[in-house]
Amino acid sequence: MSPNSTMAPGLLETTTEVTQVATKDLKNTLKPTGNTLNYVPGRTTVKKHDETYKYEDLRPRFPDITWPALTPVEYHDKGLLGDANFKNLLSSATDVFDYNPKVGTEIHGVDLANLTDLQKNDLARLIATRGVVFFRDQKNFGVDEQRALGKYFGELHSHATTAMPRREGLEDVHVVFTGENSPDLRALFTPTFLWHSDVSFIPIDSCTKKCC
Template sequence: MAPVLSDNVILSATEKDATIADRNTHATRIAGKGADPEKKALFASVTKRIDYTPKFGTELHGVRLTQLTDQQAEELAAFIAERGVVFFRDQDDLDTKEHVRLGARWGPLHVHPLVPHNQENPEIIVLDSRLTPANRYNTNNYWHSDVSFEPAPSSFSILKFDEIPDAGGDTVWSDAYQLYDSLSQPIKNLLEGLTATHSSDIFKIIQANTGRKTFGKLNDSSHPVVRTNPVTGWKAIFTNSVFTREIDGLSPSESKWILDYLNDLTSKRLEFQVRFKWAKHSVAIWDNRSSHHSAVPDFKPYNRRGFRVTVSGEVPFYDPNSGTQAQAFEATANAIIARQEAEEKSKGNSTLQLA
């Protein structure tokens, strides 16, 4: 029998479920692609919107994730694809059943081949700091896109914590749209059309060191370095420091130089990033096709435990005719500037009248 913790967390596969992850598949539709561009149904429930930066990361209040209509769910998927990551507070009714139900509205749910999961619902992985000894590499603490080693990596991830450290334990996200837009045109020309091999090597090492049996094959897959998000149509960099082994067709030194450069931009360009402070019953949902994320391992001696549902997306592709976030944001930026100028003009007129 596989080791099971007292709260129904299963650590290692048995013969019964040794191939359960091999049944992972790709999405047959693109969630969010057919949404109302103005997202009227979704925002009818929003009581407060907090944009963390002009382009990336938003916190929505008033939305109950368990009560979304089909139209609201579709519009939320589109909004997440645009904003990269969206946060919600006070989602106490998002229990195990509802967590799975929410993810399944957007596509087939991924079963991780190694990470501990809920015994009754293997689609829910358990991120518990007590399960990761201090001397073992923890992929959560490095910049990555979830399960990018799969043939059809994740579109969306939905994470909720039920145990929050008294201090520390934030998560940081980085915008892969802005990463692409920040590159010079010669570098863009170099990267577009290249592919990279994403590997599950780190999980193979963990499996070998612990002796834990996997729930399915640990895959390696090749994906475009510049990826088109099918919902927004924008280009994003799709490499990461945990799973991207090498850029195909380049020498090892060339591949390392490019990957190190892109990983350096992800980790150091603060203007691409947002940071979220967790509270109990908070939920983060992000688009893995156009963002990277990393936990911040600064909460010892406290513990941290969360539950994640991962939605399998489409097979990654690159469309040379894709647009960019920068192009799409230009109209929004102009509207913001126009509003600010109108407000300043109004203040000036009021001052003159008082004088």
Template sequence: MTRQPPEPRLPTRPAGLPHPKYVTPRGVSPLVAVREAGLQYPNYTPFTLPNLTETPFVDRGLQGDPALPHLREAATAVIHLTPAIGTEIVGLQLTALTAAQKDELARLVAERGVVFFRDQAMDVHEQIAFAAYYGDLHIHQMAGIIPDLPWVHPIHKDETAVHGRSHQIWHSDVSYELQPPGLTLLKMDTLPHAGPDGALAGGDTIWASGYALYEGLSPKLRAFLETLEARHSGLEQAEKARRTNGCLRRDPIETVHPVVRTHPVTGWKTLYVNENFTKEIVGLEKRVGDGLLDTLFRTVAEGYEFQVRWKWTPNAVAIWDNRATFHTGIFDYFPHLRHGLRVAPQAERPHLDPDSVTRKESIAAAQQGQHGKQGEAAAP
């Protein structure tokens, strides 16, 4: 008798979800299942959630072995795609990872910014359970959802996305929240046939390293930025919801975060402003603050040596650290369909540790320490 795998353990569903009789079947893309049930997809049926409050968070990456022995022994290959950002792991199924491997994966994502896997046999229920290992799952204030799985943000554009290019902006997700997401997992299951003669092409995603962008700035500018805070706002997003689908689940929020934050696993400083949600530098004259933000936004967009561009294949997965990267999808496939599912565990409230260092400083110190140990070993 074949033993069936255990059902994925999902978080407790919030009360008052719309369409309470709908259930997404296992192993079926909600892109198909929700529509077959006669419901809107992505679903914008209004329901109300309590406002988010700050909750304790401990990053799983802190438990991961920096040498990644469990991941490396199981993988066929570990391929670093650029010097600054992006690693592909070959030969692993995310659903089969042990707790030790998951912790090492969190550490690797913290260091490399984004880690990629291809050909993942993971349905949406397994994706939710996997992401929930890393923290409380975020439910978006206004984006479309799967009716019974509100933690999932469908990434969906088709022939109706006539204004899709307006979303092609460098950002980190929902940075206006008190505790914005940390690790974020996106699986693409439907890719556009936008190439010549209907070839599978289009819809790549680009990520940029906040660590590398920050350490590329001049020391004087870095020192100044570390004294600053910025206002991140979800008000425009909320107003868009009111104008269009009328779906706003929580009170809109604005939050002040440091312009430079420290990652709790690496201890590295990273730039933390983004064009989508950062509206002003607190305490600076508006024209000065706006000029500074514009400079930083252009630095993100034009720092090509700190970017990695990922060409999706069906059932590929990207796991990135929303605290230390920026990303943008390339909208070059209209009017073709592109669909994926994103799940995002919340992390800690952004903060700057005054004793933290840049990535390069940390690596240099580690190398110096290694040289010192070698010298001690060679001494008579």
């Protein structure tokens, strides 16, 4: 691993013996009798968008731009300011539960677009504790509100090799988009390969033994 790379945790794949099936017969093999929805595991049909697609300004683009050389960024962990019992964040929650003992929590009733600083600190601490936190049914939480929330925790990262939105001023937004003409790459890569992070681009002299 290079000193300026970070790796995200991945799933461990187990080896299982399977009977070889011709590609043309795979769909019929996996599809149970009476499956009128034509469901095949891992092969969800990509939804096509017409000319009224309301997020046209967020479709991907690859502009020819350059940024100044990176410099060390001062960072302050907001989670250190959070309450140990997350009392501020959960004060308006209507439900909260863990997916399993080690990782994953879902919270209902919390409006991410209108968090106080105390609630944001609790959120940082909860994410550090649980790894990932889900908030469903968010209202008025578009890309601008998401960027504003992210900026509270630190400087936003501009990815150097992937797409950004068509709208100007969103160069620090990473676009993940599957459209009408996007190839289906799921058959070419394993799930553990598709879900990863290995681009940090931090200056080597700012990396300590603790993070490497």
